Amino acid sequence: MRRPETRAAYAFISPWILGFVFFTAGPVLATLVLSMTEYDVLTRPEWIGFDNYRDAMANPDTGHALKNTATYALMYVPASMALGLALALLLQRAGRATGLMRTLMYLPVMTPPVATAVLFLLLLNGQNGLVNEVLGSVGLPTPYWTSDPDWMKTGIVILSLWSVGSVTIILYAALQEVPEALIEAARIDGAGALRRFWHVTLPMVSPALLFTTVVATIASMQLFTEAYTMYFGTASTNASDEVLFYVIYLFREAFSFFHMGYASALAWMLFLVILAITMAQLWLSRRLVFYRSD
Amino acid sequence: MGKRAWLVAAGAALSLVVTACGGVSVDDESDPPSDGSPSGSAAGGLSGTIDTMGFSLQDVIASTRVDMVKKTYPDVNVEVAEGAFEQQPFLNAVASGDPPSLVYLPRNELGSYAARGALEPLGDCIEEQSIDMGQYREAAVDQVTYDDQVYGIPEFYDVRIVLSDDSVLQDAGMTADDIDTSNWDQLTQLSSQLAVTEGDDVRRIGFDPKIPEFLPMWVAANGGELVASDGTPMLNSPEAVEALDYTAGLLESTAPWAQFSAFRDTWDFFGGENQFVKDQLGAFPVEQWYLDVLGEVSPDADVTARPFLTRNGEPITYATGQAWAIPTGGESPEAACAFMKVMTAADTWVAAAEASKKDREKNGGLYLGTYTANEEADERIFSEVYEETGRKNLDEAIQVVLDVQDAAISDPASPAAAEVQTAWMDAVLQVIEGEATAQEALDEAQQVAEEAIDEATS
Numbered sequence: 001m002r003r004p005e006t007r008a009a010y011a012f013i014s015p016w017i018l019g020f021v022f023f024t025a026g027p028v029l030a031t032l033v034l035s036m037t038e039y040d041v042l043t044r045p046e047w048i049g050f051d052n053y054r055d056a057m058a059n060p061d062t063g064h065a066l067k068n069t070a071t072y073a074l075m076y077v078p079a080s081m082a083l084g085l086a087l088a089l090l091l092q093r094a095g096r097a098t099g100l101m102r103t104l105m106y107l108p109v110m111t112p113p114v115a116t117a118v119l120f121l122l123l124l125n126g127q128n129g130l131v132n133e134v135l136g137s138v139g140l141p142t143p144y145w146t147s148d149p150d151w152m153k154t155g156i157v158i159l160s161l162w163s164v165g166s167v168t169i170i171l172y173a174a175l176q177e178v179p180e181a182l183i184e185a186a187r188i189d190g191a192g193a194l195r196r197f198w199h200v201t202l203p204m205v206s207p208a209l210l211f212t213t214v215v216a217t218i219a220s221m222q223l224f225t226e227a228y229t230m231y232f233g234t235a236s237t238n239a240s241d242e243v244l245f246y247v248i249y250l251f252r253e254a255f256s257f258f259h260m261g262y263a264s265a266l267a268w269m270l271f272l273v274i275l276a277i278t279m280a281q282l283w284l285s286r287r288l289v290f291y292r293s294d
Numbered sequence: 295m296g297k298r299a300w301l302v303a304a305g306a307a308l309s310l311v312v313t314a315c316g317g318v319s320v321d322d323e324s325d326p327p328s329d330g331s332p333s334g335s336a337a338g339g340l341s342g343t344i345d346t347m348g349f350s351l352q353d354v355i356a357s358t359r360v361d362m363v364k365k366t367y368p369d370v371n372v373e374v375a376e377g378a379f380e381q382q383p384f385l386n387a388v389a390s391g392d393p394p395s396l397v398y399l400p401r402n403e404l405g406s407y408a409a410r411g412a413l414e415p416l417g418d419c420i421e422e423q424s425i426d427m428g429q430y431r432e433a434a435v436d437q438v439t440y441d442d443q444v445y446g447i448p449e450f451y452d453v454r455i456v457l458s459d460d461s462v463l464q465d466a467g468m469t470a471d472d473i474d475t476s477n478w479d480q481l482t483q484l485s486s487q488l489a490v491t492e493g494d495d496v497r498r499i500g501f502d503p504k505i506p507e508f509l510p511m512w513v514a515a516n517g518g519e520l521v522a523s524d525g526t527p528m529l530n531s532p533e534a535v536e537a538l539d540y541t542a543g544l545l546e547s548t549a550p551w552a553q554f555s556a557f558r559d560t561w562d563f564f565g566g567e568n569q570f571v572k573d574q575l576g577a578f579p580v581e582q583w584y585l586d587v588l589g590e591v592s593p594d595a596d597v598t599a600r601p602f603l604t605r606n607g608e609p610i611t612y613a614t615g616q617a618w619a620i621p622t623g624g625e626s627p628e629a630a631c632a633f634m635k636v637m638t639a640a641d642t643w644v645a646a647a648e649a650s651k652k653d654r655e656k657n658g659g660l661y662l663g664t665y666t667a668n669e670e671a672d673e674r675i676f677s678e679v680y681e682e683t684g685r686k687n688l689d690e691a692i693q694v695v696l697d698v699q700d701a702a703i704s705d706p707a708s709p710a711a712a713e714v715q716t717a718w719m720d721a722v723l724q725v726i727e728g729e730a731t732a733q734e735a736l737d738e739a740q741q742v743a744e745e746a747i748d749e750a751t752s
Binding site (some may be wrong): 041042043121146244255 | 299380389412496553750
């Protein structure tokens with residue numbers, strides 16, 4: 001490429017580069033430095049080395065918040081993958097209504113999370129919420145999703161599944177790429193619907209499933225807005241320990257308790273945990289994911 | 295690509311960066327002067343620009359008082375950034391060296407900022423503006439005083455009273471006089487008697503103790519204090535443990551927490567189908583502003599007010615509210631000080647109360663008073679502006695509020711206010727969720743609170 005064109009290319013992408021450097025990379029690096037200081041935002045930071053990391057690991061609240069978050073992720077990620085795939089398969093059979101159904105399934109993703117959280121406080125109310133009305137009408141148990149500590153995390157999983165449309169759309173796109181010839185060949189060989197799905201469709205969409213699993217895992221480890229809105233808002237009196245998720249714990253330490261250095265250390269610890277989980281998922285994927293070679 | 299295209303791209307990049315750095319917008323009322331500093335040459339002796347954070351011009355009480363400031367100091371430009379106080383934007387503003395001239399925040403949070411030097415002590419301001427701190431209620435002044443220095447000027451004054459549903463009581467053969475909050479054993483019996491459940495579902499709460507949020511009042515009623523006046527946490531004092539143990543049981547006299555809380559969340563608290571209209575509650579302690587809600591949405595509800603009582607039978611209440619403070623490094627501190635004085639002066643409050651009364655009358659509503667931390671203002675409001683509504687229950691309730699105002703406890707200024715409050719609120723939740731006894735939960739809370747105070751003061 002000629003030099004003037006190179007310069008022009010850089011000029012065109014410079015807004016993004018400048019934005020990334022100043023508003024993402026810069027603050028990220030700053031938190032690394034702050035994580036090794038005692039800093040309350042209002043006075044000068046004081047260098048304390050790795051004390052914040054040691055304190056965080058010794059603090060039972062860190063483990064508790066991490067356990068809550070991991071439990072939520074273990075419930076949400078498989079549920080969202082299963083539901084997302086099921087809806088994508090249904091979408092494939094929607095015929096002429098596919099376009100409309102695709103739009104309808106994605107619409108909830110566009111709903112602001114705060115509004116979704118408030119809506120689900122009503123829907124999940126243990127006494128007169130719509131969810132329990134439906135469950136009760138078919139004889140299923142009707143837990144107190146928003147006030148019983150044993151069910152609060154499950155309630156948030158249900159809320160989170162509201163936006164499963166994003167997973168559905170990605171998996172639907174992957175399903176479109178499964179060669180019809182393979183399905184047909186399996187059918188001719190006598191494979192039933194279940195076998196065709198298990199041995200043909202699923203391997204063919206496994207790269208998309210890996211992608212959505214990794215993204216959903218990262219998002220669930222960073223759960224904040226919905227749970228904060230439901231249980232930690234200004235007037236809330238139901239901030240149970242069971243819904244103290246990691247990022248809420250981090251936020252509270254930073255902005256309510258003035259422990260900005262400690263919260264920065266918590267943020268880096270979460271980054272390392274997510275990195276480790278993602279690496280493990282990618283390592284496992286070498287055995288479980290099928291990549292087509294053209 | 296030619297030179298022109300390169301220039302266009304560079305221009306686009308520059309404009310994006312510049313607009314991205316535009317910062318937080320405020321509700322501009324006019325262009326601020328170039329330096330924003332007071333000159334002392336204008337009418338009223340001050341000029342410049344002051345910007346506020348945490349305050350909203352949400353009603354005539356707010357707008358009338360801001361107009362009064364503008365009238366008193368016509369050369370002071372007031373910029374109100376609408377929205378309630380939030381720690382994150384305030385901390386960001388302070389940390390970036392661009393704090394507002396004034397911050398309007400809950401009084402119980404003020405000590406944390408004062409202890410870290412984020413707020414200016416107001417000694418000079420009070421002296422120069424001749425602000426009479428004696429006009430403000432003691433419980434409010436205590437909350438804005440940290441380490442013997444005043445850091446805030448108190449505004450509103452919210453107290454708690456007990457409201458009961460007369461028709462519920464009547465059905466049970468009782469009256470409001472039977473609700474005796476000084477007699478704890480009897481109160482539990484009464485709560486059980488008034489409560490209605492169907493299977494796991496609650497249909498009516500007997501007596502709602504309003505915990506965790508009102509625990510400080512229950513502890514005070516039991517002769518103790520959650521936090522001593524010097525800020526020392528006393529979360530696991532015998533009085534606190536007994537009060538938590540009792541109130542958890544009082545709540546349980548209706549139903550376990552999960553059911554209790556789920557039912558309470560179904561109330562149309564601010565609407566015409568509220569818990570009093572639908573007979574979903576026997577009685578509860580509540581902030582006095584709730585009378586205003588009832589006056590607006592269900593003025594004919596059968597509600598009676600009584601003072602909350604200590605175990606010795608003396609009236610007691612728990613006072614909260616907001617305060618104005620000057621952040622360290624904010625612009626135009628002299629003008630900010632003058633603003634606080636005018637906003638909280640008796641004349642200003644009376645003008646605001648008159649405007650509020652007119653506004654209510656114009657909209658067919660009831661004016662039920664304005665409750666401020668300025669004692670002189672309240673005396674004038676309730677002698678010059680307020681008129682009885684003719685609704686016996688509401689008129690009596692207002693008298694109950696006025697009678698208990700001086701019997702108030704409040705959260706003292708603390709350098710670790712949020713941590714101490716979170717500690718005892720977590721303890722309450724652990725107890726009502728059945729995860730710990732009151733003693734265990736409050737012992738743990740005390741340890742957390744002590745560590746937080748030590749760290750904040752070290």
